[in-house]
Amino acid sequence: QCQMYSLDYYRSKTICAKYSARGKNFIDTGIVSDTIHGSRNFTNDAMYLLHVPGYICQSEALRSNICKSSSEAITSTYQQAFFSKTRFDGLLVMGFDNSEICKALLTDIYFHPYTFKIGNIINLNVFGIGKSNNPNWKYAGKGYQSSFVYNFRKTRALFFQEFSNKEAIVKIYQNSQEIYVFRNTDPNTVWNQIGILTQFTGCTLFGLEHEQTKSEINNEQTLTCTVEDWQ
Incomplete structure (x- = not known):
């Protein structure tokens, strides 16, 4: 204090x-x-x-x-x-x-959350970066997190997006309560399940097509170990 x-x-x-x-x-x-x-x-x-x-x-x-x-x-x-x-x-x-x-x-902070518009109707917040070897995820991975606010079934909702080790996940909150969770193998498929904002791809809604996101993912350090590291 x-x-x-x-x-x-x-x-x-x-x-x-x-x-x-x-x-x-x-x-x-x-x-x-x-x-x-x-x-x-x-x-x-x-x-x-x-x-x-x-x-x-x-x-x-x-x-x-x-x-x-x-x-x-x-x-x-x-x-x-x-x-x-x-x-x-x-x-x-x-x-x-x-x-x-x-x-x-900003000392010792390697990543700063950022915001950008998607189609002039969505303000997307990206506040976590993770990297993988999955091209269907645009090489994002576990640790990547983004969110935006939009209507879902005629009610204002928060859409929280992230990756696990194997799935793309979208959690939908209304009135501070988690009401739905959609998950599938890639962002495009999971957003097809949700069935709204169909004018955009799932990768776009996750924020993966944005140039800053591509740059942040490219700069993200991936921890690797060789056989020599274990000796």
């Missing part, structure tokens, strides 16, 4: 972000940053819920819901605390405008 007593806004953020970055992987576990305002201490936390990033802001007994943006989380808690209509830029409050903080957070 990082406690700050300095009233110097940027200095406070820098100290906290550097402390939070040590021993933590920002991409996996999030960052906790504290901001002092008046007599209250605000703690901002980035997290993942059901494979979608979310944010929480807490101040003493007040705690926001899990929000889609840091701005929403921080603003809602601040407004409860001070009965104010003031709004905040969450990225600035968490210190992401400071190059030193960003540099510290």
Whole structure:
């Protein structure tokens, strides 16, 4: 936990972000940053819920819901605390405008999650990379994970996609509950089972056709052992 007593806004953020970055992987576990305002201490936390990033802001007994943006989380808690209509830029409050903080957070992180559009109707999040020798998977493998939000049977749903050692898997969540799991030998077949978004191939919906994904898979290190390694 990082406690700050300095009233110097940027200095406070820098100290906290550097402390939070040590021993933590920002991409996996999030960052906790504290901001002092008046007599209250605000703690901002980035997290993942059901494979979608979310944010929480807490101040003493007040705690926001899990929000889609840091701005929403921080603003809602601040407004409860001070009965104010003031709004905040969450990225600035968490210190992401400071190059030193960003540099510290990205130290020793070889992969950064990224987002891109598919056909201007899907925002696909890729937050894990794995490699295999399977050409039907575009050489992705176990560890590769992607997700997007779309309608399924007239209800908004989260589609979470991954690979096991032998199968392509799509899990569908509605109202924070896993409701369906589809699995088959390759992404195209599993999406044929699901039966929606048929204008795209399964490989496209998994994100495997995107140039950045191809590059990330190509750069992924695959652990191999030779006979000599065991001697």
